[in-house]
Amino acid sequence: MxxxxxxxxxxxxxxxxxxxxxxxxxxxxxxxxxxxxxxxxxxxxxxxxxxxxxxxxxxxxxxxxxxxxxxxxxxxxxxxxxxxxxxxxxxxxxxxxxxxxxxxxxxxxxxxxxxxxxxEEGEEPPGEIDIDLETEIQMTSDSLISLVRDVATVSDEMELSIQKSKLKIRSVGDLMRYDTTLEEGRGVMSISSKSEAVVSKYSIDLLKTVIKGIPKNTVITIGFGPSKPMKIYLPLEGGAGATFWIAPRA
CATH class of the missing domain: 3.10.150.10 (DNA Polymerase III, subunit A, domain 2)
Structure with a gap:
């Protein structure tokens, strides 16, 4: 009660x-x-x-x-x-x-x-995810929303990789290709990586589902690792927060 x-x-x-x-x-x-x-x-x-x-x-x-x-x-x-x-x-x-x-x-x-x-009943996950991720990136939610929408026009998959402290985003479709490079001060606020060779792929459909609920003009933290789930964290008022875990593609 x-x-x-x-x-x-x-x-x-x-x-x-x-x-x-x-x-x-x-x-x-x-x-x-x-x-x-x-x-x-x-x-x-x-x-x-x-x-x-x-x-x-x-x-x-x-x-x-x-x-x-x-x-x-x-x-x-x-x-x-x-x-x-x-x-x-x-x-x-x-x-x-x-x-x-x-x-x-x-x-x-x-x-x-x-x-x-x-x-009367519903499905619950087996538990929370506790995985060490090699890369952590801070950007605005608006930037993520824009990236997902851009990649969605090319294919159903987004590839993220870290090369020389830069975030590279790639997508290859049947007729088009998408490539962009982001770095601190240009598209992202900060990039931190424990490895110089981190690559992982994610479904655009899953990312589109997530961005539907993410508020605009919010600083978010994104973490990922080689073939590991993507973690998206957004802080909310008063110490509240929301975390998404998105399964990787093989």
């Missing part, structure tokens, strides 16, 4: 929008630490973790920990109705079949109530 609320609707909207993009069922865990979402995409190719500390919320009342599997379409509809300056309150009582989301506009006094169906 819990009641949590936040005065900035855009923050709640951001959290759930990130989760909705790769998942069919949203596993919401609420504990004394805060909110945690750890889920895996239906094809098992994307794992996502979102952590939001309890101190971020203006109200965080919890009588017992809860693990809920939320219906994606209901949550998607509720999130669409949230505006930036609206207060959002989320409530759950043990045994409820729905999560109650109340959206209140302090300017107009209008209150909207959205009920989000709770599934």
């Amino acid at each position: 819990f009641t949590i609320s936040h005065s900035d609707g855009s923050f709640i909207k951001k959290i759930f929008t990130i989760a909705i993009s790769p998942l069919e069922v949203i596993p919401l865990n609420v504990s004394t630490d805060g909110i945690n979402i750890l889920g895996i995409s239906p094809d098992k190719m994307i794992l996502i973790k979102i952590s939001v500390p309890s101190l971020v919320f203006e109200e965080f009342n919890l009588s017992s920990e809860a693990k809920l599997f939320l219906e994606k379409e209901d949550l998607k509809l509720a999130v669409k109705k949230i505006s930036k300056r609206e207060r959002v309150r989320i409530e759950y009582n043990e045994g409820d079949r729905d999560l109650k989301m109340t959206i209140f506009n302090p300017k107009t006094g209008v209150e909207k109530i959205q009920m989000i169906h709770i599934r």
Whole structure:
């Protein structure tokens, strides 16, 4: 049983929008630490973790920990109705079949109530991923979104490699080819690599799924290694954060 609320609707909207993009069922865990979402995409190719500390919320009342599997379409509809300056309150009582989301506009006094169906069960990932990655890159989310969209016009695969402290991105299609080189101050903010020869390939379809939920104008950290999953981390307000793990291509 819990009641949590936040005065900035855009923050709640951001959290759930990130989760909705790769998942069919949203596993919401609420504990004394805060909110945690750890889920895996239906094809098992994307794992996502979102952590939001309890101190971020203006109200965080919890009588017992809860693990809920939320219906994606209901949550998607509720999130669409949230505006930036609206207060959002989320409530759950043990045994409820729905999560109650109340959206209140302090300017107009209008209150909207959205009920989000709770599934009896859902799929959970076997656990978190703990892999040492050779390369770490910082760039803006806008840069990543632009790169993915550009490569998508060429083929369904993006190859990333590190050469002489530069990030090279390559894609080869049936009719076109895409090559670009990024370095610190030109496309990326920083590049750190433990090896001078790091190459890995990733599905554009998976990357397109991820960027759907990533907010614009955000500094993100990307990690990858030879034939290892790609890690995308984006910090959120108040110490919250979201991490995506994307499976590599052979």
